[in-house]
Amino acid sequence: MSQQDIVDALIADQGVLFSEEIGANIARDTPQELFHWLIGCLLLAARISSDLAVQAASALRAEGLHKIDGLLDADDVTVMRCLGENGYKRYDGVATDYLKSTAAIIRERYDDDLRNMLDDDADTVLARLTEAKGLGDMGAQIFAREAQLVWDVFYPRLDGPAEQAAGKLGLTTDHGALVSMAGSRERFVRLTAALTRAQLRGAGDRVEQAAD
Incomplete structure (x- = not known):
């Protein structure tokens, strides 16, 4: 099948955004939804x-506890319990510290609004994102991969596991070509999410068939 078939199968079968999976609607481009996506990326x-x-x-x-006020007002035990009951038992103490510190940083440096860190240079914005404790370069790249839906500075972006999966499935990694095949900005971002998911969790049957 063609590369277009692979792209269409990826978007249709595995194109749910990771931000959507955690309940963050970043398409709204609001401080709250972006902050929830940021702490999701930290995890x-x-x-x-x-x-x-x-x-x-x-x-x-x-x-x-996805809000800045919620994290800053909550005691550590409450946050640790929530994390521990949901897969973070070994890391609940460290993750709690990271989450609360990140909430404090975004409040103090960016007035509760991640959009205040925007700049015309993508590397500058990525560096500002890494100020979030525990996020690191990988977490900043995860954030950018889906924030490109609303932040022009990151669009179009294909990197990390998404780029690796594209190579494995026989897709070009040329951004312009993939944007063209996706057909819209939203579908391109869904494509990057689908490729990331294929790399991390395995490609779906329909995607594998299209790639044969």
């Missing part, structure tokens, strides 16, 4: 499965 960047990271980030939202 996704840890040495733990992406499934458990998604589960933990979703659980934080369910308990109101």
